[in-house]
Amino acid sequence: MKRQVATWLVGMSVLAMALTGCGEAVADGVPEIIEGRSLCDECGMIIDDVRTAAARRLPDGTSKVFDDIGGMLVDGYRDDDLSAVGRWVFDYGTGDAVPVGSASFVASGDLLTPMGWGVVAYAAEQDALDLAASLNGHVLSWDGLVNAHSGGNLRTHGHDMEIDH
Numbered sequence: 138m139k140r141q142v143a144t145w146l147v148g149m150s151v152l153a154m155a156l157t158g159c160g161e162a163v164a165d166g167v168p169e170i171i172e173g174r175s176l177c178d179e180c181g182m183i184i185d186d187v188r189t190a191a192a193r194r195l196p197d198g199t200s201k202v203f204d205d206i207g208g209m210l211v212d213g214y215r216d217d218d219l220s221a222v223g224r225w226v227f228d229y230g231t232g233d234a235v236p237v238g239s240a241s242f243v244a245s246g247d248l249l250t251p252m253g254w255g256v257v258a259y260a261a262e263q264d265a266l267d268l269a270a271s272l273n274g275h276v277l278s279w280d281g282l283v284n285a286h287s288g289g290n291l292r293t294h295g296h297d298m299e300i301d302h
Contacts, residue, residue, distance in 0.1 A: 168202050185251070188257065190206075221238035224237040240279065242279070243265045243268045245268075246273075247274065255274075
């Protein structure tokens with residue numbers, strides 16, 4: 138009898154693991170971006186360079202990835218949520234994930250990014266200051282970037298990334 142119960146418990150555990158693996162389990166942490174394979178949730182293009190990308194994890198665990206930091210801003214306006222919680226960018230020098238609340242953003246008309254927003258991020262403020270100085274750009278915090286965008290002060294390439302405020 139004990140052997141049957143043990144076999145049944147093992148079987149149920151395997152079934153539970155199989156179902157959760159196929160289901161929509163709530164995830165946390167930085168959403169995965171696979172260069173050359175992941176698609177931007179804003180424009181549908183393939184993300185070729187994680188250093189200009191951004192990622193968002195919604196409270197329900199759903200992940201969104203963007204090929205350009207500006208795409209995450211547009212998405213935030215659409216969802217009426219531009220808080221720093223559950224958002225990451227990637228260090229322009231290393232490609233490492235950085236929470237937006239601790240990132241230093243460089244905005245410059247001389248920066249070429251996939252959707253033309255001209256914004257990249259760094260984990261270290263000095264790296265951002267160095268790039269901004271070489272490109273006649275500005276260093277901003279997340280809140281500063283959100284304010285610059287809402288004020289219409291970020292360069293865009295002019296297609297459907299424009300939103301109404």
